[in-house]
Amino acid sequence: MAEFPSWLRRRNTPPDGVDPELWEILELDPSGRAQHLLGTADKIQAAVRSGPRPQPDPSYRAHLRASLMEEARLHTRARPPRRRRFGLALGTGMGLAGLAMLSLVLVSVVVLPPGARSVTVQASVQGNPRVPVTQAIQLSFNLPMVEASVVHGLKIDPALSFQARWPDPKTLVLAPRHDLVANVSYVVSIARYAAKAQSGATALSNIVIPFGTVPTSSTALGYPPSLVAVDRVAAATGAESLSYAPDGELLLLATGQVVDQGSQLPASPGSTSATPPAGAPSTAGALTAAPAGGVIYALTSPQAALAGNALGPVASPDSQNLAYWAPTTSGTATLEVVPIGGQGQLLSLASSGYAVPQAAWINDSELIYSSEGHLFEVNLDGQTLSVFPFVKLGANGYFSIAPDGQSLFSEPAGVPTVYNLSSGAAQPLPGLQGIPTWSPAGALLAYVAEQDGHQVIDLAGASSAQPHQLLVAPAGVGLSQLAYSPDGSYIAYVAETPGTGSQVGAVDVATGTSALLSTRTGMSQPVWSPFGSELSALESSPSGASDILSMQLSNPPQASSAGGLAARAIATASQLAQLQVTAGPTAPAAIAGLLAPNVSIPASQLLPGSFDRFYAVSSAPTSAGSESYQVDLELVQDATAASPAAYMQEQVTVALGGASPLIAALSQGQLTTLPTGPLVLNATTSTGTSGATTFLLQFDSDLDPVTVGPQSVTLTDGGQAVSNLQISYQPSTRQLTVTANQLPAGPLVLTVSAPLADVNHNPLSVPYQLSLPAVPAG
Structure with a gap:
């Protein structure tokens, strides 16, 4: 061990000028004294050099001594004395400086006690x-939070308006x-004062x-996703x-039995991994599977039945909440709802004459279900009413409602049919096989046909009855179990190849480019996570057991698989943008390899600055x-704690006539800071022969509905204000609609300005105007 300097060694008596009682207390906790004192000495010297010399306070020493004594007692009371001690020896002239230094050390220890950590996320x-x-966020x-x-x-x-859910004190969804x-x-931000741990x-x-x-x-690049990693979630x-x-x-x-990472998931009440809701069917204190039913497990941490x-x-x-059907011994089923978090009562809402009926949520508190050839709606209070009487169901009661709630699929008399839920119109889809998505x-609607x-x-x-063919399988290969990705870019499927078995693949919706994601066989039931970068599936074995696999996906550009001239051009421009974003030491040479012969572009344009990503x-x-x-292209600088997000537009001309795509020209705009408050992304206008003129504005933000009205939206016709405007806002699409029921005499000018604001209370920073010429007479 290194030798301590003499002024840090143990002395039997306190140095001159140091309070004896304080000296004895401090001797109970000498750990870390050297580094604290040396660092604090530097701080004191810097403060003395930079600041004015204060006037002495006659009562300072008395107050200081009382404060130090109390802090020292509190601090040392929390720790037992250690066996090895080192004393502090200061000369008489160092007494007051030593007291000041010790006060700083003690304060730092009290404010940041040993083991304290800052919050990170x-x-x-x-x-x-x-x-x-x-995607949910x-x-x-790193710590349990308030x-x-x-x-x-x-x-x-x-x-954005959002709902916050805490699966546990360290996880926020x-x-x-x-x-x-x-x-x-987008930017998610949490004020420092609010990021408080327990x-x-x-x-x-x-x-x-x-x-x-x-x-x-x-702007889809046309590449199927590729497999990055496979994790076994459970068996x-x-x-x-x-x-x-x-x-998520x-x-x-x-x-049957479910094993998580080598440990069986308990299905009994009171176990560490599962607390079934009150009223859940049980046998001998455990959740059990009836002949027709099973146990529902949550596999994301913490695991639970x-x-x-x-x-x-x-x-x-x-x-x-989680809705499911509980089969009965009479061949019917009961629609039940339990809270996913495990806190609350089991609700029995309705019954169905089908052995395996369907149910779907239409909002957070209402469901639609099938029974006796009809559709019904039920809320969490158990109030039921019949809906959509024009919809006909098949013998098994199966239906699938579109995410926008406008269409529904069923198979009356075995005929695949899509219903328009607004008009009641029915459109048969002959040739459809299996379950569509x-x-x-x-x-x-994507489906398998022959x-x-x-x-x-x-x-x-x-x-429409006219389908668009997306993918043709090789002869003898069967397709099934389609699943759309959350962003609509891909469709996952199961391909059954004779002699090989079933494998999971994916096809790019924009281009039809497809690929098998893995050589694994025995795969079934692919489902996308809401985050889009993960695909889970079952992998069965001859023994009858199944592994639940989570496949991590990505879709990096691969020029060899690009389809079409546009995809090749986008791939080359994206290579340039990626090099501009990374801006490593090899970037200039790599960019030079993308330029067409005799093309000279200034280095300041090829590497225009520091960026985080591109579109x-x-x-x-x-x-x-x-x-x-x-x-x-759009190069983006992400927001930081010190600066807002910014972007720069870039136009890349790509020549495709040679052996490989090359960049022929490059132009750039100015780096622009993203303004606060809502922005209009696009706008459309239309004027009918009746004279009704409609403006439709698409915003990037969730607007505060209270701020939408005549106070923020005005319309002039030939310079004169138009009254009796119909102004509405649709939160789900972020669309503002303004209608004037009169034939314009002169140019119409729509102005949207503050106090229009978003749900974060940020007003529209710059008024937005949209003009429409007068409709010609006759």
């Missing part, structure tokens, strides 16, 4: 530029009430979590189905029939 979306618009803290404080100081920009907006940069620790600075959403469908015998709750909870229905004797589990949109927006001896995946509009916004040929494409 990890986020599922941190820095991700392609977050699906349907999960924050994982939940109310965190939620109070948290906001999302552009402004934010579920936006409406889908995120595609191709938008221990009293706080964050060292404001917490800032930037991320971006997936590009719009027109089960009698695994029946997998599904996800909107907040993975749910398993199984009729949620309900027994169950079929067809489906989580509510807010992930608070709705796109997230509800506009498309054509010329090959199985195919077709896409049909909800109101390919759009692409189009430079002229009709041209093999030269212009790709519009």
Whole structure:
């Protein structure tokens, strides 16, 4: 051990000028004295040099002594004395300086006691530029948090209304009430004072979590996802189905034993991993599977058995409740609801004459279900009414309602049919096989059909009988179990190949490019997580047991698999943008390899600055029939605790006529700070022959409905104010509609300005105006 300097060695008596009682107390806790005193001495010297010399306070020494004595007693009372001691020896002239130094040391110890940590957080979306618009946001803290404080100081920009759920004191799940907006940069921020742990620790600075959403469908690069890693979540015998709750909870229905990471998941009340709801069916104190039902398990930490004797589990949109059917000995079934968190009462809401009926949530407190050939609606109070009498069901009562609630699929008399729930119109879909899947927006239905001896995946509009063929399987390969990804970019499927077995694949909806995700066989029931980057499935074995696998996915650009000129141009422009974002030492040489011969672009444009991510916004040929494409990019600087987000637009011209795509030209805009408050993303106008003129404005933020009205929206016709405007706002689409029921005499000018504000109370920073010329007479 290094020798201590003489002034830090133990002395039998206190040095001159140091209070004897204080000296004795301090000797009880000498640990760390050297580093504290040396660091504090530097701070005192710096403070003396930089600050004015204060006037002496006659009562200072008395107050200081009393304070030091109390702090010392409190501090040393918490620790037992240690066996080895080192004393502090100071000369007479050092007495007062020593007291000052010791006071600083003691204060630092009291404020930051041993073991204290600052609050940090990890986020599922941190820095991700392609977050699906349907994704929930999960924050994982390093310490148990004061939940109310965190939620109070948290906001999302552009402004979003959200529901906050705490699965445990260290995990916060934010579920936006409406889908995120595609191709938008978001920031989750938590004020430092609000990031408070139960221990009293706080964050060292404001917490800032930037991320971006997936590009719009027109900018999809056309690559199937690729497999990054496979995790075994659990194993089960009698695994029946997998599904996800909107907040990312993975749910398993199984009729046999379930083992999590080598340990069996208990299914009995009072166990550490499962607390079944009050009233759940039980036998000998355990959740058990009836002959027709199974046990529903939550596989995301903490694992739990949620309900027994169950079929067809489906989580509510807010992930608070789980609905399922409980089969009875008479061949019917009872619709039951339990809280996913395990706190609350089991609700028995309705019964159905079908042995395996269907149920679907239409909002957080109401469900639609099938019984006796009809559809019914029921709320959590058990109030039931018949709905959609024009819908006909098949013998098994199966139906599937579109996510937008506008269409419904069923099979009356075995004929696959899509119903328009507004008009009642029925559209048969001949040739459909198996169970179809709705796109997230509800506009498309994907299904398996047969054509010329090959199985195919077709896409049909909800109101169109003309399908679009997306994928043709090789002869002899069967397709089934389709699942749309949360952002609508991909469809997962199971491919059954003779002699090989069943494997999971995915097809890009925009281009039809497909790929098998893994060589694993015996795969079934692929389901996407709400976050989009994870696909879970069952992998069966000859013994009858199944592994529940979680497959981590990504979709990196791969030029060899690009389809079409536009995809090749986007891939090359994206390579440039990726090099500009990383800006490593090899970036200049790599960028030079992307430039066409005789093209000279200044280095300041090739590497324009520090950026965090990019978007390919759009692409189009430079002229009709041209093999030269212009790709519009957006380079993004994420927000930090000190600065807001900023972006720069970049136009890249890509020549495709040679052996490989090369960059022929490059132009850039100015770096622009993203303003606070709501922004208009796009606007449309229309004027009918009756004279009604309608303006439709799409915002990036959830608006505060109280601020939407005549106080923030005005319309002039030839310079004169128009009265009696019809102004409405649709929260689910963030659309503001303004209608004037008169034929315009002169140019119409719509102005939207403050006090219009978002739900974070940020007003519209710059007034937005939209003009419409007068309709010609006659």
